[in-house]
Amino acid sequence: MDRDLQDLVAAWLRNSDLSASRRDELLARLRSDNGFRREFVEEIQMHGYVRAAQSSEPRWPLLEEAMGGHEDGPGLEDSIMARLAQMPTPRRQRTWNPWWAVTGFAVVAVGVFLAVQQANLGTKPAVPPTPPSGGMPVSPPAIAMLSHVVEAAWADGEPDRIEGAELPTGWLRLALGTVQVDLFSGARLFIEGPAQLELRSPNEAFLLSGKVACELNDSARGFRLLTPGLTVVNQGNSFGVKVSESGEQEVHALEGKVTIGRTGESGTSQILAKQARRLDDTGFAETPFRPEDFPAFERVREREQAEAARLLLAWRAAADALDGDPAVRVHFNFEEQSPLDATLRNRVRGDGAGSDGQIIGARWAQGRWPGKGALEFRGRGQRVLLRLPGMHNSLTLLAWVRVDTLPQPVTTLLATDEPPREEANGGKPSPADARPVRWELKANGQLGFNLFSGLVSGQPQWSALPSPPLLTPERHGQWLCLATVLDAARGELTHFINGVAVARHKPPPGPPLALAHLSLGNLSATDAEARLGVNYGFFGAVDEVLVAERPFSAAELRRYYEVGRP
Structure with missing residues (x-):
């Protein structure tokens, strides 16, 4: 990372001291260098969401004013978190470039922070209060x-x-x-x-x-x-x-x-x-x-149905184009299937493609639009089993999901079955040096990607790479586009919600990923976990799943979200 960027991010996140000359130097570059400004915005987006709601430093009231806060609005922490949590869902029919707004906010925000930081040189920083509800933003009651x-x-x-x-x-x-x-x-x-x-x-x-x-x-x-x-x-x-x-x-x-x-x-x-x-x-x-x-009720329904039909056609065209991508290995679009089907068809065919899915317990339901299929999951036992042979260094996981509730500490989206089972073609076991993965949701609203890191006293250990807790109860019942991209060449893992990057990690080095046997919507608990009542079952619906062995770009994910948003 650029030294100037390191110093600026450190000052922003940790309230570290800056001399007056260094502060002015960084502000001058921030105003004049578009690339530097863009990199800084990306970093504070990745690191600053939750920090914004938890800090009591004096820069936050000034930022609240810069962001357009109102005296009669909700509490400061709730207000800032609510605005940040809403950022992943953009307006439809917008033609302006959001970078102007974000960049402008960055310049104003950093200017306010550095001014306050300079005014408080030599003073002891305030101790942030403990956020309520375990760090989760508290929302006003709905009416x-x-x-x-x-x-x-x-x-x-x-x-x-x-x-x-x-x-x-x-x-x-x-x-x-x-x-x-x-x-x-x-x-x-x-x-x-x-x-x-x-x-x-x-x-x-x-x-x-x-x-x-x-x-x-x-x-x-x-x-x-x-x-x-x-x-x-x-x-x-x-x-x-x-x-x-x-x-x-x-x-x-x-x-x-x-x-x-x-x-x-x-x-x-x-x-x-x-x-x-x-x-x-x-x-x-x-x-x-x-x-x-x-x-009128009737006219609203007619317009809604016409709009849904138009969006469904546009999405179908984009989804069909994805099926021709040579890096896509699994694409479940839940289309053209009977409510009695016990098999979920993989639209990708040819060498290296994943298998169809075996539906266990999950029920067919309506997806994002009328006429679009989905599978509804109600927890224990329900899942879809599939196989994806080979080992993989880079990966893109994408799913359109409706989360109804997160009643347990961990809910499985897509995970490698444990322990590795023998593959059907030839009875060969999964390579011992390949890493299982778990793509999951946490009860606090985090989207997580876990990499197997080894056994300790016979118990599996995982390297957890989570997002901020943005899948809060306010978003339950809504269709969301979740994606996680592992880019081996860059050594980077990024989480996306609704086409916007919300977390970035440097994953630990290790062998390729093992996806030979996957479970969608659930994961079998071990005997010890079962005795404790552990359950990984998903409560909600899924109407599209994609697995690709190349990292999708942020622009690709953004475009696919836009064409698929209901």
Whole structure:
């Protein structure tokens, strides 16, 4: 690593001292050298995610301000971690280069840090507090679910929420598209962008601008939708409200009667089904009833289905192209299979290809889109067995998964069966000097890659190479693209989540990898582990798995994530 980069990263991560002249020298290079700046950003991305949430050093409040924090937002540590954890999911329909934003943040962040560091020379650094919940970020309680997302783009500065996300109180600022929000009171909101809506409680929301259709039933009776001038109260029916950028406000009774009033006034009135009112300076006035102005349940479903069909076709084309890559050895795309199939077909054929998979217990289910297959796993015993002959120095593992829960300390994604069994072709055992591997998830949300390092007192030992704990409960139930790349030539292992590198390690040297017998979604416990109740079973669904004997580049993984994101 470049000496300047070493000094800068050390100062950033360990708060080490820098002289004024050295600080100015590093800042000057950071501002003028694009390549140096890019390398530094990569390093702080790899090392700084969890450190950001755990530090109490004075640079973090200043960084919170630089990142656009708000006084009424969540706690500092939660806010920073939430922003960092959301970085792997990019906006759709963006054309700008994110490196400008990241690079700009790096320059501002380092400038703030070095200034604070210089001001505190000679002082004893503060002791970071123990983070709550074992280092896991604490999220505010959810009050709603983002149930459907159709061709949506969030406004600048908004986190990229994806379908299935839990929503706490706070603002939703939608630039384009339509989303469905189901509040835990039973109220269902269809929001069409551009719109700005604040979720205040399970029974109340505030619309600053845009269009919202509210589909309500008796369980949501009493739900209130407020605007700058209107209060609309649910009587167990459905209504639409719109607030224009110029401030014009209307309410339309889509089904049944609706109670309306002026914000801050006690009087109310009712409008019946297929009636509409406009708020002006004198009060409420009649206006034409136009239900087509609002996002309806049927139209949202039609648009969602059309968008899903388009995305599925695009992914199929990219997946077919991967099958022709000579380095790809296993590609399960879960397509064109019957719900009764007990074999998972490997789409790669020819010399060196892996076997088909033998399905044990797992059930066929819907994948990322309607019409896309997947296998659902429910823990104990369920797995897919496959064989991949030979030994491998470099490796790319990729899987689209939906994690439903992580109930045990370790959950298996893909692992070498232990002990090595004899291969079917010729009865030859796996080479003794080849290393088994385990690709797994930890209960705290880490994505891990473990390399067998030997036996101690008869017990296997592993070199653990984990990611930060980014697969937190907020991401459970969502489709995620997980990938791990081992590049033997560079001596580097990198974890990717949703096409973005989140951890980088230097793996210990050793023999090639042994993948002769693999298990997807589970791993047999040893007799000793079984007596202790140890279980490695996966709880969730998988709808694509790829194993290649070459390291995929970050650009390749990014492109494949973009074309495959639901």
